[in-house]
Amino acid sequence: MSTTSTVPATGRTVVPESVGQARRRRSFAVISHPDAGKSTITEALALHAKVLNRAGAVHGKDGRGGTVSDWMDIERERGISITSAALQFTYRDAVINLVDTPGHADFSEDTYRVLSAVDAAVMLVDAAKGLEVQTMKLFEVCKHRNIPIITVINKWDRPGKEALDLMDEIHERTGLQPAPLNWPVGVAGDFRGVLDMATGDYLKFTRTDGGATVAPEDHLSAEEAEGLEGGAWLRAVEESDLIVATGAGHDPEGFLAATSTPVMFGSAVLNFGVRFLLDTLVDLAPAPGARPDADGRPREIDSPFSAFVFKVQAGMDVAHRDRLAFVRVCSGTFERGMVVTHSGTNRPFATKYAQQVMGRERTSIDRAFPGDVVGLVNANALRVGDTLYVERPVTFPPIPSFSPEHFAVARAKDSSRYKQFRRGIEQLDHEGVVQVLRSDLRGDQAPVLAAVGPMQFEVAEHRMAGEFNSPISLDRLGYSLARRTDADGRDRLRGQRAVEVLSRSDGVLLAVFSDRWRLQSVERGLADILLAPLVVSM
Numbered sequence: 001m002s003t004t005s006t007v008p009a010t011g012r013t014v015v016p017e018s019v020g021q022a023r024r025r026r027s028f029a030v031i032s033h034p035d036a037g038k039s040t041i042t043e044a045l046a047l048h049a050k051v052l053n054r055a056g057a058v059h060g061k062d063g064r065g066g067t068v069s070d071w072m073d074i075e076r077e078r079g080i081s082i083t084s085a086a087l088q089f090t091y092r093d094a095v096i097n098l099v100d101t102p103g104h105a106d107f108s109e110d111t112y113r114v115l116s117a118v119d120a121a122v123m124l125v126d127a128a129k130g131l132e133v134q135t136m137k138l139f140e141v142c143k144h145r146n147i148p149i150i151t152v153i154n155k156w157d158r159p160g161k162e163a164l165d166l167m168d169e170i171h172e173r174t175g176l177q178p179a180p181l182n183w184p185v186g187v188a189g190d191f192r193g194v195l196d197m198a199t200g201d202y203l204k205f206t207r208t209d210g211g212a213t214v215a216p217e218d219h220l221s222a223e224e225a226e227g228l229e230g231g232a233w234l235r236a237v238e239e240s241d242l243i244v245a246t247g248a249g250h251d252p253e254g255f256l257a258a259t260s261t262p263v264m265f266g267s268a269v270l271n272f273g274v275r276f277l278l279d280t281l282v283d284l285a286p287a288p289g290a291r292p293d294a295d296g297r298p299r300e301i302d303s304p305f306s307a308f309v310f311k312v313q314a315g316m317d318v319a320h321r322d323r324l325a326f327v328r329v330c331s332g333t334f335e336r337g338m339v340v341t342h343s344g345t346n347r348p349f350a351t352k353y354a355q356q357v358m359g360r361e362r363t364s365i366d367r368a369f370p371g372d373v374v375g376l377v378n379a380n381a382l383r384v385g386d387t388l389y390v391e392r393p394v395t396f397p398p399i400p401s402f403s404p405e406h407f408a409v410a411r412a413k414d415s416s417r418y419k420q421f422r423r424g425i426e427q428l429d430h431e432g433v434v435q436v437l438r439s440d441l442r443g444d445q446a447p448v449l450a451a452v453g454p455m456q457f458e459v460a461e462h463r464m465a466g467e468f469n470s471p472i473s474l475d476r477l478g479y480s481l482a483r484r485t486d487a488d489g490r491d492r493l494r495g496q497r498a499v500e501v502l503s504r505s506d507g508v509l510l511a512v513f514s515d516r517w518r519l520q521s522v523e524r525g526l527a528d529i530l531l532a533p534l535v536v537s538m
């Protein structure tokens with residue numbers, strides 16, 4: 001389907017509203033190691049977009065209020081964010097959707113789902129620490145999805161590594177060609193401003209009290225900059241010339257193909273470089289485009305409404321204990337109250353309660369466009385990966401699950417609360433908090449919970465006790481690897497030591513193994529019964 005049509009009488013081109021609105025959208029997520037400054041930069045972005053008057057209202061560790069997504073005690077205790085929300089704001093003429101990702105690599109699977117809802121990612125790097133473990137893991141997730149990445153070197157106001165060394169590190173560890181858009185004036189710890197690589201001009205930053213307001217920026221010519229900053233400016237010019245000489249200039253095609261990453265320097269806490277990031281998102285990051293369906297045919301953005309569920313979250317509001325399904329709009333226009341079809345069941349689904357969720361704040365959404373995130377309240381039938389549409393049917397490819405590496409048998413501590421236990425386990429399964437595996441041998445009272453990272457178990461335990469009133473005990477099993485198999489495989493593996501076949505609620509059969517030697521021995525002897533590995537092992 002074309003995205004424009006021509007009105008014969010006037011020859012004017014009419015752009016459908018969904019297309020015009022989609023072009024304005026920039027949907028992205030921030031990936032980083034904990035403490036690199038994700039919450040601070042989220043707050044700073046929102047501040048620049050004038051959502052907030054003073055920084056501190058969204059962010060909130062250490063008594064600074066509530067973070068963007070700190071519904072759960074466990075998040076507060078650990079200072080991590082497990083649940084996710086989307087922050088929407090306008091900047092220039094663009095509508096920015098910042099989708100929150102879990103900060104911890106144990107929730108990579110969750111991150112993977114969230115990243116299916118964005119068109120770009122910002123990789124936030126601590127200038128002193130460089131690329132940390134979890135940044136790398138989350139980067140791998142992005143790479144797997146071919147998501148264009150913008151790199152922000154944060155905390156330049158503090159002593160840190162050399163800028164050129166950081167470029168080498170990015171290149172060596174990610175394989176992406178770093179393409180700096182600006183270059184710092186002043187070494188790490190003495191941040192004065194940046195040299196704009198596109199114009200050669202100087203963008204001088206001025207500190208404000210505690211960084212709590214938008215930092216003033218002055219645009220100066222190279223001559224003025226040299227007069228003002230002397231050696232610090234000359235060094236920036238020399239280093240940026242070196243970068244240009246190696247051919248590491250901005251490469252728009254490489255960025256969109258996820259082979260090159262634009263890089264910029266900033267300090268989230270001082271609000272330095274935040275406007276530059278916003279401008280980069282608007283100018284360079286891709287707007288939503290056609291999304292391929294399960295058969296690979298693109299669903300154009302001006303097609304009738306379609307969306308897919310990338311996150312299901314219950315218990316976000318302690319007072320209501322309701323369940324939200326977050327969908328990303330892929331085509332057409334969403335209007336609250338519209339009746340859509342749920343592709344899994346072919347049943348109609350009424351969208352009376354549609355919300356935007358930002359921390360504890362929820363506001364009703366009346367209309368949404370491709371790239372937007374809508375929270376559908378009490379969407380009990382919806383599961384992660386499901387598609388919703390109107391008129392022309394479409395099913396988007398399922399969001400693949402990760403290969404679990406940790407396994408534990410769950411049992412209700414109080415067997416008289418079996419009903420609550422069942423309900424809770426089912427809910428956690430629907431949300432994808434853990435994968436729930438069963439077998440005839442183990443029975444329904446003792447399902448196996450499978451996770452990519454052990455912290456998922458903590459969340460499961462915590463929620464079973466607090467939300468479903470059914471505390472559980474978890475007995476760890478000695479398995480560490482899983483492969484798909486089929487009914488034949490189940491029969492032939494029966495009775496083998498340190499191997500077990502369990503079934504997932506979507507019907508997939510998983511053969512689980514204690515270690516890679518056991519797996520390799522099965523692969524050698526019974527290769528035909530093991531199907532493709534389950535996506536990535538992180």
Ligand code: G4P
Nearest residue numbers: 033034035036037038039040154155157158267268269270
């Ligand atoms: P996270 O969400 O990625 O985990 O990180 P968060 O924003 O909470 O930031 C972690 C710490 O790093 C915070 O300090 C924060 O103030 C600080 N920080 C973030 N960006 C910058 C920056 O650009 N420069 C400097 N110098 N610090 C930065 P904290 O000590 O944990 O909290 P606070 O008491 O300082 O608020």
